Amino acid sequence: MTTQTFPSTPQVRKRRVMTLTRQRTMTGWLMALPAVVFASVFIFYPLARGAWVSLFRWDGLSADMTWVGLRNYVNVFNDPIYWDAIGHTFQYAIGVTVIKNVLALVLAVLLNRKLRGRGFFRVATFIPVIMSFVVVGILWSWIFNPTFGLLNGLLNAVGLESWIHGWLSDPSIALWSVISVDVWKWTGFHIVIILAGLQSIPEELDEAAALDGAGRFRIFWNITLPMLRPVLTFSILMSLVGAFVSNYDLVKVMTGGGPSHSTEVALTWIVNTTFSGLNVGKANAMSMILFLLVIAIGALQLRVMTRRNDISR
Amino acid sequence: MSTYEALPLSVDRETASEIIHDRPPRRRKVGVLTPAYVASRAVTYVIMAVTILLTVYPLIWMVLGGFKSGSEFYANIWGLPSSLDFSNFVYSWNAGNLGQKFINSIVVTLGTMALVLPITSMAGYALAKIRFRGRRAIYVFILLGIMVPFGVIAIPVFTVIVDLGLLNTLVGLVLVYTANAIPLGVFLMYSFFESIPDELEEAAQVDGCSPFGAFFRIILPLARPGLATQVILTGTSVWNEYFMASLLIHQDSLQTLPLGLVIFTSRFGTNYPQLFAALTIVTLPMIILYLSAQKQFISGLAAGAVKG
Incomplete structure (x- = not known):
């Protein structure tokens, strides 16, 4: 987050209200971000990745992945x-x-x-x-x-x-x-x-x-x-x-x-x-x-x- | 109904209802101990005793088994061991390298908590208290994680950990456990922060606190009960976890206790007294911890074991 200083002179008060809203949005996102990242990387991404891998023949170790479409499901x-x-x-x-x-x-x-x-x-x-x-x-x-x-x-x-x-x-x-x-x-x-x-x-x-x-x-x-x-x-x-x-x-x-x-x-x-x-x-x-x-x-x-x-x- | 009619007419309304519900009267009166009442209490006590016996006896048996010698174990299934011989415990501790596994379990448990507590309280606070664009979407997104049971995505998670080069590392285990605890943790902290009145932090912000400052100085200290719940919840589940650990750790020196126990069983499975000694060593610290803080354990687990 960029640190901003707010000189409290009357001229900048209006700008300050706007930046405060922005600052609040930034703070909110920053505070929630780690949880979002963890949920994405270790819950939702694996889910998507699992769906993707289920379309391949793969032993899990080698780089050799063969597309088999829905054959795994069959x-x-x-x-x-x-x-x-x-x-x-x-x-x-x-x-x-x-x-x-x-x-x-x-x-x-x-x-x-x-x-x-x-x-x-x-x-x-x-x-x-x-x-x-x-x-x-x-x-x-x-x-x-x-x-x-x-x-x-x-x-x-x-x-x-x-x-x-x-x-x-x-x-x-x-x-x-x-x-x-x-x-x-x-x-x-x-x-x-x-x-x-x-x-x-x-x-x-x-x-x-x-x-x-x-x-x-x-x-x-x-x-x-x-x-x-x-x-x-x-x-x-x-x-x-x-x-x-x-x-x-x-x-x-x-x-x-x-x-x-x-x-x-x-x-x-x-x-x-x-x-x-x-x-x-x-x-x-x-x-x-x-x-x-x-x-x-x-x-x-x-x-x-x-x-x-x-x-x- | 029949109980009610059988009561002496002089019994007042309050006592009558107490008897009907088998609540012992606060002021015991003569004539209250009807045979039906006594019998029902006796049956209840017997059921209680049997249930306690069924729960506790296997555990006592486990501890006692650890003290028995090999031959004694078979000859004397029920009885007390002939002597307080700790040699099985010493043997298991060394043969199973349990010291190392204790350290690994402690590292993983503390590491997970060190991530889960700040992450979930920050997110819970932001979502409950800071009005910002996108908070509803983030809340729904994280909560949807509760719908994805971790066991079901174990194999895909395994693949992701391999991709990240974190197979056979305690860090990988900590990251996976953290992710597992986050959706429910955020939900718990969110509900907690929501119950704290807005005025508190508004006052803090009027006094010149930044949102971050208000969070750390005012709100977080108030959230201690919520954090305690999470410590119990995450602590117990991580300490006991076996499934993911068995997928992600394939090296003796990195095994956590549950994993080590299973390996120990497959290697020394025929040495029952030693196996029981190992089980006792692993279980006792947890039981002592529980007995010394049972109220927190019971309410903590009841509050959050939603995810199983």
Whole structure:
């Protein structure tokens, strides 16, 4: 920015008002510029670049890029593993969202009263939230270990031998095992949000309904739930977004997408295609398709956030 | 409803509603402890206890596992270790080169915050408080970044980092993390600054402060809670990040902790007590930090984890 000095003589006052406006515009742009540059270089440019690269055959390393038009997309559409992975991504996202929110809602409603140890409960159930998915994943791989793991040990001890499974090695349940770990990590977080929402409902409402003869279930259904809607929307949306695009770490650490692709999600398959398949063009085509699939959720999130950012505090 | 009818008529309105909602009366009265009330509380306490156990026991198990010897680990899955033997921790620390990885994680986390905090507060302030041409467009542009999940553009970002010659550098990682934190950060700071009355900085400017001066002297100190939220939010997510790090760092000496842990697992994966010791070493500082500032952590993460 050029530094300008303003002699405060009456003759230049008019000019000064004009330059002040200009100076304000300059200041505004300068202050916002770094954020704009970062968003451009590392979010929007990569998006455009990914769309461009998806039209080439490229191993990601050499200078040799061959234009193939939409052939990568045709390949993706004919790749059954990718569509399985997309199916798993949806199963994961929806499963995690439903289970986390139902569990959290039930627990939050139970906890929404003066109880001894409630503070401790909140602090304790929130611990996994701050932990890395890597640590959580490694730990739970151990809990699920078929021979020495805690879970099968427990089932053995209580006489439920028939429930014993290879939690991560059986293709029919491996994905659900991974999903349950995600639920374990994040439920405490949703309890906190929903509890905050419950506590913001004025007690008088419930009391009035109770005096009018409404039972507890009716109060919950007709008063609590509607009052809770913004908070629930927020909570559900957050778990959806999180599950769609940050399931990579857990899957990678716990199963690596196996056994026989039964836990493969879109992101693990994209990374696999890039680094093992050395097919960066196709990987980018997959990324673009995934982007189009999740953009609706992103748009919804942006709308909810900007319209009611009061819930987020 | 039945609860209400079963109450003695002498109970006043306030107490009645407290009982219906199982809120313990502030002034405890005889006759309030109906069997249904007691049972419902008992069930709640049991559910609470089970949930806490489910959450905390795996962690306790992890810490205890680190103290066990190899044979003890298999023979004694549940119990306490026979002695407080720190040799697994020492071994993991050295074999996994965890000291170096701690330093890398700290550098990356602090580096990211050193960029994110000033950048988002400047942008948030300018967009909320300075009336200038183009501010609406800039605001929308940055916010649109929230719609682009970072995982989805991971591979293109990887390519861009390669183009910039930043593959295998901590700087590359810091830049990517910063970009990831910016849209939400700007949004948080924007909402924060918008709630600060205009008169404050108008007064400052009348007193001769430039917009920059008003920002640094008056507004920024007021924005401390917003900054604290961001420190928690960015700090935790960067400290725990694995996906981008695994794409951008392919050199042992540059690994961050999550990346190092995964490599450690693939190399020493059969040495479970040592693996558990490593997990404990990595997790404990974060848990201690959390326990010493849990209110800030909980409200910070709840405020901003919108981006997952």
